[in-house]
Amino acid sequence: MIELSEEILLRMYYKMNQARFFEEKVEDLFEKGLIYETTYLSKGEEATGVVSCLALEKGDLASLTHRGHSQAIGFGLDVNMMMAELLGKATGYCKGKGGSLHIADVENGNIGANGIVGGGFTLSCGAALTQKYKKTGKVVLCFAGDGATNEGSFHEALNLASVWKLPIVFLIENNLYGMSMPVSKHMNIENISDRSASYNIPGLTIDGTDFLEIYDVMTKSLRYARAGRGPVLVEAKTYRYNGHSSSDAQVYRNKEEVQKWQKKDPLLRFVNYLHENRVFTDKQIQTIEDEAKTSIEHAVEFAMESPEPEITTVLEDIYA
């Protein structure tokens, strides 16, 4: 097991709290009608999103999913600009043109959240090809959901990454449902990681609510890919507390199931770990949580005060 420094634990806990508050705030803003677009909340998936990104090195890249707020916060995106983008403001990451589904910070290696399920696999191959070709030593972390692994692009990308030994770690956040379709109905295998066998690459299944396991496996996987040995497929079993989107009545699952998973809440497990190992004092923990909460409130303020994009920008940036 990889040793975790206080510093990394602090960052993890802070960002996971940020992610949790961010999603709660988005839910709130959506209900108030301030967020235009339907949103795909990642509440419950903070550990996979944040902790796996914290395992990255500076300069590594990431491709996010439509349920990508936690991933983006983990990757280090500015919550102010993220919130501004969700509110469609000119100060957002995409100047109000992308929205929640397309938050990107390409210069810093986030090649974008993706509205197409399975759209990120082949893009990651390309990004990884650049790293390999330019010998940068950087790795691409490709997020995807369980449903995306049934797309042809998943198999084409894994095959190509395998034969070309591209430096990619595919992290499948298996939240047990592809929208409403339970995993048991959309694939005939228990673990998505089994699919790695077809491409002769390592495949691992981990507990997506356990930050320790995630960090450990991801660090090792990234090291493997960085060494030029090819891609790795990691499946993290997790759970989303909200519906697929804000319009989801969640008829396909019962409250008991949600409650069962909430007992394994990644933040709860994290704080328990901090208590058990006496890493931080209660006051320190409280301070971290408050700071995270304040940062999100600031982000909302920033976004609300930000200007709407000029209507003339609608014709800008069609071509580079």
Added chain:
Amino acid sequence: MEKEVISPIEKSSSSEIIAEKSAKELLPDSSQEKAQEEIQDEIELKPEPDPRLEKARATPAARRVAREHQINIQTIPGSGPNGRIQIEDVKRMVVFSPGHSGYSSPETAVIGTALEEIIGNPENVFSDPIKEEIKEEKSEKRETKIKKPVAMKPAARNNKSEMMPNPKLDFVPFVEGEVEPLREEIIVKSVPLSSLEKTSFEKTAPEKNEQQSENKTILTEKRKDIAERMVRSNLETAVITLTTEIDMTEVKDLRKKISKKIESQAHFRCTYTDFLLMATARALMKQPIINSSFENDEIIPHAYANLGFAVDTDDEMIIPVIKNAQDMSFVEMVKRRGETLKSVKNKYYTPENLEGSTFTISNLGMYGILEFSAIINQPNGAILSVGEVVQRVRVHQGEAVIRSVMKISLNLDRRVADGMAGAKFLQDVKADMENPSLLLF
């Protein structure tokens, strides 16, 4: 509700109105059915109105030029497929319609001024702008019908190509000689026209009027009228003459073949004239500008061909009219021509029979005239002069052989149409006459 269904369609030029109407209003099934029923009711009352008849069929370019010159597009005859009005049709109007103001093209200036400037060289029309300006000044002095000659617009220069003689045509339009001698010449010709001793217009016509007028020089009231009209015609119009030769051998052969059959159907013998009338009516439909009247400074094109043909009786020349010749079959034409001629000979006609011609044919072939230049029967825009059918040596299919040939000349009021339109008209007549079997269908 029905009204609302119809109104957006009528106002379809205004997209805003349509936009304001909800989709429901635009396409309500029930009210559409109602409207349908209403239309059917109307059908029972009166014939179905064809919306296409109310709108001129014209290209956008034609509409633009008509708009620019404030010409009503409806009044312009179209020379395109299905009578479509094309830019060329409108430009002809622009050049020769003196009614419009604020526009002047070099051609206009030339027509209104001195013909001598362009005698013998039609390309003088396209002289340099400076000259054209001078011409325009002259035109003002002479008080021509061009009301407001203005500086030539650059766009007007682009119209030049419309006037270029086409070297590919087997005859070249030329401009008639000086005004004064021309007038005299034609008057001299025209006086004996009706007083020649021959009594029949047609060589083949069965009836022969034996009476002769005693004195060629006595001017009866009618003769005075005719003479005055002709003089006026010549004074008022700028006329050009175009002449072509038609190989009549095919017509001759065909006439021989079908003569009996036609006679059994039409009760008249068919003549060369019938072929020529058919060919003329068809050519007029193809070149409607030739088929125009010029009255009170207005060009009035016609969608029908009312053919006047000059007939001289004992004491006068009269021009009976065959109406709607464009729709006639050959047999009908033979019948109508025969009947008309018969009624004229028997003086059994009403003024109606002599009115409303849109184009006239004058035939002096039976008098041994090879080629001549008849005076335009105003308000017609043009007249066709037909000469005698004679035997001449011609190169036919690469061999020098004897062929029957006939010369026809078109006298054209240059205010109505240009030489090119006349040339195309003659070309059409010639083509039909040389393939006469097509005229039978």
Added chain:
Amino acid sequence: MEINEMKKMTYRDAIRLGMTEEMRRDDDVIFLGEDIGLYGGAFGLSEGMLDEFGEARVMDTPITEAAIVGTAVGAAATGLRPVCEMMFMDFITLGMDALVNQGAKMHYMFGGQAAVPMVLRLPAGSGSGAGAQHSQSLEAWLCHVPGLKVVTPSTPAQAKGLIKAAIRDNNPVCFIEHKMLYKMEGLVPVDDEFTIEIGKTFVERPGKDVTIVTYGTLLHKAIEAAEFLAEEGIEVEIINPVTLYPMDMKPIVESVIKTGRLIVAHEASKTGGVGGEIVARVVESEAFDYLNAPIIRLGGLDVPIPYNKELEAAVVPQRNDFVHGVYRLLNRE
């Protein structure tokens, strides 16, 4: 730079030369596709390129169009300039998500972040008896996607100039090359800085009577028709847009104002084709008021391309279709 020296070569060689020159000039240019390495490309286009640039830059891929296009988009967004070859244009259907949903939109959707400088080479067109799934001209699909650029060269010189411009362009460029033109010979500028500006329409032949707008192989049929018609004194102006999207309409509009008559032609199916768009734009423009005849569209029949040679030829407009179209516009028929 003076462009004087010309060399005779085929359309195929011109494309290869253009790519080769750009790969020599810029190390970021890579080339990927199916069987482009040792095999030299399905149409022999990349013969010898593996030898010069090695496997790291001339990359044979599995038969995996979705991954080829997606990889190119990802690589382009992160700093490379990939050129990828679809063996047949028809196969772009398998890579459409990466092209349409990812590559084309990325720059705009991300608010101006990430350029996607990639080239997709698409061998298109019928005439080789390859049948319904290997003969299509699907350019209209691509022209419907804002963010893409669609170009199609008709001569060897255009092929070289355009492939180089496409590689230098910072956007996804769909380079449609017609299979039946591969063997066509022509003079090509030797200069390695010779490019053809993307987004510029060219007048291929001046005239005053009728405007023909066409591209690809039909350009050559139109030129044949124009030569035939010239003997009758009819002067046809032929315009080749070269860049189908975003199209430079100015020369087309100007030409229609001059002639008042327009024929738009392409090999692709008539319904929903690029021709319809050109016509619509002409009608929307000031040229409308100069139209002196209905516009004629010559397009492929709305059928899949059949195998039989005669049937195949019947689908696509031929020289005589241009001649008769011109006659019709001039009321000579």
